[in-house]
Amino acid sequence: MTGVVKKNGPCHLNEVPPSPDTQHWARWAASEPEWAWPDGKSVAVTLTFDVDAETAWYGLGDEYFARLTSLSEGRYSVVRAVPRILQLLRRLDLRTTFFVPGWTAENYPHVVEAILADGHEIGHHGYVHSRTDRVSADVQREEIERGFSALESIGVPRPRGYRNPSWEMTTETAAMVSEYGFLYDSSFLTDDRPYIEKVGDVELLELPSHWSLDDWPYFGYTGDFGGNTSTAATWRQNQWDEYQIARDEGRNVNFVCHPEVIGRGYRFTQLAKLLEDILADGRAWFPTMEELALHVAPKLLPARSRS
Amino acid sequence: MTGVVKKNGPCHLNEVPPSPDTQHWARWAASEPEWAWPDGKSVAVTLTFDVDAETAWYGLGDEYFARLTSLSEGRYSVVRAVPRILQLLRRLDLRTTFFVPGWTAENYPHVVEAILADGHEIGHHGYVHSRTDRVSADVQREEIERGFSALESIGVPRPRGYRNPSWEMTTETAAMVSEYGFLYDSSFLTDDRPYIEKVGDVELLELPSHWSLDDWPYFGYTGDFGGNTSTAATWRQNQWDEYQIARDEGRNVNFVCHPEVIGRGYRFTQLAKLLEDILADGRAWFPTMEELALHVAPKLLPARSRS
Amino acid sequence: MTGVVKKNGPCHLNEVPPSPDTQHWARWAASEPEWAWPDGKSVAVTLTFDVDAETAWYGLGDEYFARLTSLSEGRYSVVRAVPRILQLLRRLDLRTTFFVPGWTAENYPHVVEAILADGHEIGHHGYVHSRTDRVSADVQREEIERGFSALESIGVPRPRGYRNPSWEMTTETAAMVSEYGFLYDSSFLTDDRPYIEKVGDVELLELPSHWSLDDWPYFGYTGDFGGNTSTAATWRQNQWDEYQIARDEGRNVNFVCHPEVIGRGYRFTQLAKLLEDILADGRAWFPTMEELALHVAPKLLPARSRS
């Protein structure tokens, strides 16, 4: 059932679904790594920002060229929200990770420079945020390569982490994440702890999050798709509750924010409160994603199926 | 109006809708069975888990082969959530029912073994979770047969209960549920008490639930479809309120959970609290679905239209 | 701009939108009828139930013939919910209005008989709940005529009120509501007070409600469309708040419920509480829709553009 022999799949499917690596997942499900966070902390909190700007919409197709209001909502990210976020992180003395598509970096280099100047990490987030599952392998490769070159062209250190735009990872791009030597990936959701994701023979050091830890599902609204209009307190409640159980379980919790979403005034107040509450709790280590990856990598090796 | 003579249906319909069995439903609507739950309990609480894993997405079609992130969200079920659920059920000393598609069982046999080892029931949930209303009668039969053989191949006792994937029951599959001798079905919503569902001449011992007692409508979110982002307390409130009225009416309440949904940390805390609150109330019998079916079957016989 | 001369419409429209009757609406907008509710009551509360049963889905098309689970959710209305509702109304000593599609009446005559036996009004709600805007004028007429004959065939007094299925009123059906001599209509939303709706030359005594006073938007969920999963307290809060302002303004408030929606246990508790709270307030007159129409008709005549 490995898909080598092409035949009709079971029931209504035209092809046979590729089998997951049964042994890999069984071994991992049974594992309970001793994370041993630095300084005796109980929980590793990673706070990440995807600075999509206009590419949030370009990633959906050419029709957004004519939809200037949507584009301007994306642009709020680099014009208004990132400066506000950087100020908050300076006040709280936190360093964290920003995933920046190449197009955003080329067009708003001052934003990238400001992020770097404050000591934050910059990760790879494609070039124009193409939905990976809708484009060819060639386009997927172009997304990776132009993402690298755009960041390089304005002096960003070569990213060590990759987050797939729109979380639509494919087999081809997963292989490229391995091929291009990324230290970590942040595009899969198999666990709520750092783990080894396995796609065919490809293994990735995975730092997962989840839709419920992403701000867009709570607040993202468009005239076409609708969306939710939660109070900002609702978002904070779920994040705080997840923080608490992550702390009690001694694991990592990985928050995903979009500056144009969480950077609206009344929501930003709640982001600040969430971080202040976590800091006041005194139990959290706040690494960048790279720091987290470096810390957990040796602890995950025993789980690798080939080691 | 029984559909025997094919003609144009009323108003805009191309066919005549099949008439329900008027007498059957009238008789049942008027019935008030004395459930007589064991040990003088007031309410029967059935807690069920649909362990779809990747089949939650395969059931929607081949395009999900390329959408690895969605698949990984499903896989969270077997890697992370079921172990957590089993631990909770051991702590609370509860035995309950897991509906497991054949594909899941074949690919994650250790999960099925762990469920069985703890004394839980395993029910039939199709093979790759095909949406029954979208496939031919042949494929519907394949779903049933491969579901059986997959479970059998890893040593699962032949399931006595069936739950339709995605709750899209058809006339053909309803007939098969009868033909294959299932003790009970859990795919219809005509009542909030156990009852006899009647589809043409087919009669099924039905243990119904409802969308409002299913976790997916509260939390399920995808980039394509959107979804809700309730606080976990909102979900618990509705479930608790339904428990209370079920208890006051002396009936059954049937909770439907998906491990990848309810097994996220901050939601799992609320599942634990819901169960603890019900246990503290001291009024609930917690049978497996099979135990419930065996208990209610004799009480439903008087309602059968042919008896 | 009356549409008599066919020409291209403004901007992107292919036709000229029909003009509303400017004078009619201006006169009505300025009016403040003295409602003079009976017994010195401050507010007229109309509680209405649309007993769609399976037609809620048949109205959307033939594909629902194969979707038995959806149909069963509709059937919950007549099997479980209406009996529960009738019991509540008996306890509270309220008489109200049920809109019943012809198909429902033919297939579940005992339900209609029980409603009548308790002294409630039965209104016209089409035959198989066809979406009026999607079918021909002939089908629209068939919906009206078969709706009448089905109710008549089981002894229901000829309905004096009409509510359009799915609230998709058309010019053709509006004319038929007038032609068939209905006393009142409940399908338009131009006001939150009883008023005269005007469609071309047709004038209807309108008893309006609104989506926010309908239970489906709060609770209706399907696998295809998604939907909301409000707590039942959220629904009650909005209804209670609207009751309060209706009372303070001395007008009518018109609640729309679907037995299969509001009749779920945990929601039904809140319906009971809403009604108990209104009764405890002591300020409400609870007429049937027909009683309300008879009361307001003379007060609305001055607003009729032709009088």
Added chain:
Amino acid sequence: MTGVVKKNGPCHLNEVPPSPDTQHWARWAASEPEWAWPDGKSVAVTLTFDVDAETAWYGLGDEYFARLTSLSEGRYSVVRAVPRILQLLRRLDLRTTFFVPGWTAENYPHVVEAILADGHEIGHHGYVHSRTDRVSADVQREEIERGFSALESIGVPRPRGYRNPSWEMTTETAAMVSEYGFLYDSSFLTDDRPYIEKVGDVELLELPSHWSLDDWPYFGYTGDFGGNTSTAATWRQNQWDEYQIARDEGRNVNFVCHPEVIGRGYRFTQLAKLLEDILADGRAWFPTMEELALHVAPKLLPARSRS
């Protein structure tokens, strides 16, 4: 990458996305204007109403000609809601801005007259609310010109402000806003402060709002699209929270309301409470949009890239 040479765009796009003006946005992102609101106030609150009436639906296409219930929901705006709003604004002694499509003004001139009589501003909102991104440049021009002539025909002073229907601004319409000499625009979302929007060489004095400050996303529901059913208190909470941070940051907050949405009784209660709370806070200046534009224009000139 200025789009002059037509070639294939990056990755999956067929064209090269037009580059934003990097310098303009960098300069603006770094700016912190001293707004110096009149009378030492801390915050400028603009409350705006889009009086779409039936055009809310006509803007979506001809199929709404047959959907009379939807149209009547829009008509509630001019029949019931605007009078209620005007009464509230008189009670609170506030003057504000109403954006009125030409078709609405032609068909409900008394509404426009009442708005003017109370000293409110009337802004341009197209003719039949056409979705700008879906129509040709010619139709976009017709929307502007017929919008002007319709308002002029009933004696409305030539509008100085423009708000794009459905917030789907295009390059063509942006150029027309400049060409027709509007003082300000309210269709882009790049900032939460007044700013200079730049589309190619076109510069607009922008008074932005956001979807989260618009009532439709919280309450708008249709049978086709679904929608949200928030409590009115949820809407007020988010608006109040945004008011508070706008006040603390010393900027403007721009609320967008639709009379048929916010003018439902139980929601209107919360609008009144929001305004009363803001007035009680004593820190807000309540200008019309035009007054705001005149106040901020000189402060924004330094940010203009060409000045």
